[in-house]
Amino acid sequence: MSRHQYDLVQCMKQMGAQVGKVCGNCEGRCPICDSYVKPTVEVRICQECSQGHLRDRCILCGHRFTEEDSGVEAFYCLECVRLEKHREGCPRILNMGSSKSSMIMDKKKVGPGLERLTG
Template identity: 45%
Template sequence: MSKHHPDLIMCRRQPGISIGRLCDKCDGKCPVCDSYVRPQTIVKICDECAFGTFGGKCVICGGPGISDAYYCAECTTLEKDRDGCVKIINLGSSKLDLAYQKKQAGQRVHSNFNIG
């Protein structure tokens, strides 16, 4: 996901023993390069991203996780699976812009974040 959206930031802390999850919309994607081919290595995320309100959420979009996340064979070969936790920790400008536009139009914003 971060390959196509440069404003998204990954956590990149030392991964722990927790397994990353994907929602039904992102199921089968590699969290680094967004490819759907040859899943190989299971995704490990850091303890801060695995517990509390973040527990069981999709590592890409934050939706409810239903399946385990895997790195593709290419990312494993290039050792991108060793770069750290891959959880997306910011919302990105497109979601924030949409929320501001809805707020200015007077519509109620249904999301997990509040705007000043």
């Protein structure tokens, strides 16, 4: 979970055997602290997050994988493994946060192709 986005909610259920996948934009990021340094232990996700419509989505940003891009395995960084944060539960982000959702709603209010007036 991102250190600077406190409104994000993780699943935190008991981890299963399925390995978590991330998209190309999130590749190399630790799901707990967003560090790109020393990836060591692969991420395991719970049974519910590995089935259904969540199966083919990035565990961090929710981006849908295409047939060409099937996702990359996610890894915890060495520091989170040393602090045993990788044992807390499933790291999938369930909501996108209020700042991103308000941005999406603002785009829907303005409409496609129209510029937003600020002043």
